Amino acid sequence: MTSRTGGSSHRLLCAGALAALLFSTVGCGRLEEFADPPASAPVDGDKTPSLAVNESAVALLPDAVAARHTLRVAIPTNEPPTQFYSAGTRYMTGTNPDIARLIGNALNLDVDIKVVNFDSIIPGIAAGRYDLTVSSMTPTTKRMAAMDFVDYMQMGNAIVVAKGGEPVTKDTLCGKKVGVLTGSYQLTVNIPAYEQECAAAGKPPIQTGQFQDTRQAISALTSGRQDAVLADSPILSYATANNPALELSDTFDYAPVAVGVTKEPALVDAVSAALDSVIASDAYREALGKYGAESAMITRARVNAAQ
Numbered sequence: 001m002t003s004r005t006g007g008s009s010h011r012l013l014c015a016g017a018l019a020a021l022l023f024s025t026v027g028c029g030r031l032e033e034f035a036d037p038p039a040s041a042p043v044d045g046d047k048t049p050s051l052a053v054n055e056s057a058v059a060l061l062p063d064a065v066a067a068r069h070t071l072r073v074a075i076p077t078n079e080p081p082t083q084f085y086s087a088g089t090r091y092m093t094g095t096n097p098d099i100a101r102l103i104g105n106a107l108n109l110d111v112d113i114k115v116v117n118f119d120s121i122i123p124g125i126a127a128g129r130y131d132l133t134v135s136s137m138t139p140t141t142k143r144m145a146a147m148d149f150v151d152y153m154q155m156g157n158a159i160v161v162a163k164g165g166e167p168v169t170k171d172t173l174c175g176k177k178v179g180v181l182t183g184s185y186q187l188t189v190n191i192p193a194y195e196q197e198c199a200a201a202g203k204p205p206i207q208t209g210q211f212q213d214t215r216q217a218i219s220a221l222t223s224g225r226q227d228a229v230l231a232d233s234p235i236l237s238y239a240t241a242n243n244p245a246l247e248l249s250d251t252f253d254y255a256p257v258a259v260g261v262t263k264e265p266a267l268v269d270a271v272s273a274a275l276d277s278v279i280a281s282d283a284y285r286e287a288l289g290k291y292g293a294e295s296a297m298i299t300r301a302r303v304n305a306a307q
Helices: 016-022 065-068 096-107 118-126 185-200 215-222 232-240 267-277 282-289
Strands: 008-011 031-034 071-078 112-114 132-137 147-162 175-180 209-212 228-232 244-261
Touching: 016 147, 065 071, 065 215, 071 096, 071 118, 071 175, 096 112, 096 132, 096 147, 096 185, 096 267, 096 282, 112 118, 118 132, 118 244, 147 175, 147 215, 147 232, 147 267, 175 185, 175 215, 185 209, 185 228, 209 215, 215 244, 228 232, 232 244
Parallel strands: 071 112, 071 132, 175 209, 175 228
Antiparallel strands: 008 031, 031 112, 132 244, 147 228, 147 244
8 A cells, every 4th residue: 555645634623513423433633634746647457437428417516516617525545446546656546536536527527536534534524625425435324414425336344354363253253352444334333233232142342443544454453453354345355365464254234335425405416316327337337347346336326325
């Protein structure tokens, strides 16, 4: 992975009591955005497939976005294959940047990718810094208080362990030291549910370690500080395929993930219409196929279908 060079931090007030109440793991602390130099042009193999403009979707855009002619899209830091820098460049590629650019193609808009920590995305949306996020985010009722959601692909959970270590599955997490991403669905929804099951069975609680990205969690795993890492299946499948020190121990709970859109009805309608044309296109299959993610394809861009 490319290191976070050239980054700068911005200190913002949290956008209202709503964000502070809903996302206590974020609080009113620092909102980080990594100010990269201008992106290099994509290298061969990294170009996003082309997609025709959907004029009906364009007509739905709110005036402010249409006048700006740019979608500001928040995407987390390096997590291949969902988002990562092309080797030797500052060009962000992966399934999520490609989907973001296809949405931009359909809406005839430029796409300005803002690279941020995952737990900074929702406060940033609430503060008006970004129009949307394409970050493998699971739509939940709690998150829907701050954003609207449009499905764009599906993925599951996965657990990895150190090669040759004790296998850990969804059913054997109790008492284990488990690394998860700060602000993730795994931390905010899965772990609390699993801990209730541990308590009901009289087993010790899960010892949760929080990390800003999966790379940090995997480093803690391979150094013996964690027993397992729980994260999105494409990320851990990719990590396992590229790191002989890891072993995929379990995969489960496949469900759609969604584009999170600021609560602007016209923009939600436009993004939904754009994603309808993306999902029906050959470009969708080609974009996901570049990263071996054809199984993540869906057939319908549902709006606000909470998991």
